Amino acid sequence: MLSWPSYPALQWLAVVEHELLLFAAIWFALFALDELLVDLAWLWLRLLGHGRTLRMSGCGDAELGGVSAVLVPAWNESQVIGAMVTHALRSWPQRDLRIYVGCYRNDTATLEALTGTEPDPRLRVVVHDRDGPTTKADCLNRLYRAICEDERRARQPVRALILHDAEDMVHPAALSAMDQALDTVDFVQLPVRPEPQSTSRWVAGHYCDEFAEAHARDMVVGHHIGAALPSAGVGCAFSRRAIDRIIAHRASDEPFAAECLTEDYECGLLVNATGGRSAFLRMRAQDGTLVATREFFPASIAESVRQKARWVHGIAFQGWDRLGWNLRLCDLWMRLRDRRGPLVAVVICAAYLMLLLWPVLILAQQVGLAEPVPDGPLLRGLLVFNFASLLWRLVMRALFTAREYGLREGLLAVLRFPVGNIIAIMAARRALMAYVRVLLGGRLRWDHTVHRAHLAQVLPLALPLEEPRPLPAPS
Structure with missing residues (x-):
């Protein structure tokens, strides 16, 4: 040398x-x-x-054990919100369903898209009294206040709060599956299934690979070792008692932290931190389809980077600041992986x-x-x-x-x-x-992903919702 x-x-x-x-x-x-x-x-x-995908015994349209409130925050979602709401109301005929869509007073396009949907008494459109966008958590808190108002008027508490986004395509059996799971747990998460896009095989396609592995392996392992399960923000349900405990833990009157970019992830972990139980529910319906939330993910590199940067900011940086570290071995392991x-x-x-x-x-x-x-x-x-x-x-x-x-x-x-x-x-x-x-004092903002198409606008609304797959689903 x-x-x-x-x-x-x-x-x-x-x-x-x-x-x-x-x-x-x-x-x-x-x-x-x-x-x-x-x-x-x-x-x-x-x-x-223990890690096998379950099979549903019924068709998934059973009546609910109480009122289930679906919270859908929407900013600049005029291209997808109408299709999302219409499809969800058709897929879930249960009379105790309530869908709360949160809009902003300066987003007239989204409001107009909602007024064009079929009238349904189970739909609530909530207009935020602030200009948007604020943060997703702030919009969710506005929806929560509307739910509390309805509880007081009807003198009937909701049984579950379910989170969904404006681009989600729900599975017909998902609502019943989550409702039944909440008989024994306080939080339940269903898989997320990104859809392949012929115009974006590489960028949109890599979400398929990551979620297929994470929601068939990582979340399954986390569930069975008893680790606290994070919320994916869609296709997940919180019991009313879990929300009440989270509010008490925060010493606030709102369940979602408006200053947090991944408020859903945080709330999922807080269920266990406040003494509740969580479950990851991976199952297939009678027709073989995965009971999951389907959606189109970003198709361009710029949009994908913006979305994933929000996840990294909220989970890795804010998560460390806000939640710290749990010294239980299984929780420590999973948080290290997340961050x-x-x-x-x-x-x-x-x-x-x-x-x-x-x-x-x-x-x-x-x-x-x-x-x-x-x-x-x-x-x-x-x-x-x-x-x-x-x-x-x-x-x-x-x-x-x-x-x-x-x-x-x-x-x-x-x-x-x-x-x-x-x-x-x-x-x-x-x-x-x-x-x-x-x-350094900058303003935290909702770095929103613009959605241009909903699956219900591309695929037929009639069941089955999935095209036949080349490989048979394992038991």
């Missing part, structure tokens, strides 16, 4: 590349061990028969930078302008382990995607893996900048 004074610039570059490789290799190995633990836990549950996003982005960025330097250094070594830095047995071992782990991760990702979307999408999941990494890097950078801006 050359001495310090004689290091040429390219040799210094070789040293930097080597250090980046070692840094990325160590962290990738730790992340791989974490993922392997989740895989082993999931496989063990499957072996014992590792910024660190993962840094490690991935280091790995990609190393890959960019690699061909330059190979050429420099060929012409004698640099010498290779010795790897050593530790680094070589880490590289072998990480390569094997990457192959295993790609196989698992492909299997989970193929299980839900078919063989073709499963194969595409392997090719889409780098797309998710690039978006994660960009989102982490944006989230960090937003977090620092708020720390």
Whole structure:
């Protein structure tokens, strides 16, 4: 090795590349061990028969055990809100259903879209007395106040508060399934099923891969080990008693923290923190369809980065500030996984930078302008382990995607893996900048994703709601 004074610039570059490789290799190995633990836990549950997808025995249109209030915050949602409300009211005929849609007084387009829907006494349109957008949590709190007013007038408390977004397409059996689950738990979360988009196989498609794995493996493991379950913000139900405990915990008269970007995630964790029980409910209806919330996710890189930056900001940065750490082993593990996003982005960025330097250094070594830095047995071992782990991760990702979307999408999941990494890097950078801006006194705002199409506008409203899948659903 050359001495310090004689290091040429390219040799210094070789040293930097080597250090980046070692840094990325160590962290990738730790992340791989974490993922392997989740895989082993999931496989063990499957072996014992505990992690299998349930089958519904009825058609899912049974009457409810009490009033269920669906909260739908809406800002600039004129293109989808009418279809969402119409489809939900048709899919859920139960008389004790109430759908509360929150609009802003300066969003006349969304209000006009709602006035064009079929009249239904189960629909409540609530106009916020502030100009939008504020935050999603602020809009949800306005809806909660409207629910409390209706409770006082009717002298009948609601049984459940259900969260949905304006772009969601609900499953006909979902309402009954959540209502029955609340007989024994205080919070229930159903899977989210992003829909493939022919015009965005790569960006929108990578959501299919991530949710197929997270909501068939991660959430299942979290449920069975007794960890606190976060809310996905859609397709989830809180019991009235859980909401009351959260309000008491906050020492407030509102359940959702208006200053939080992921208020739904936070409320899900607070159910366990306040003594309640949570459940992740993964089941299939009699026709074989997954009882899940279906929707179109962002189709462009810019929109995807904006959405994921909001998630990282709320979960990783605000979550650490607001919720701290639970020292129960299962909760600590799951929160570490939830909040590792910024660190993962840094490690991935280091790995990609190393890959960019690699061909330059190979050429420099060929012409004698640099010498290779010795790897050593530790680094070589880490590289072998990480390569094997990457192959295993790609196989698992492909299997989970193929299980839900078919063989073709499963194969595409392997090719889409780098797309998710690039978006994660960009989102982490944006989230960090937003977090620092708020720390310096900036205003927290609802970085809203514009939705241009609802599934009910594309697919027939009649059942079954899903097209036949290439692969049969496992039991």
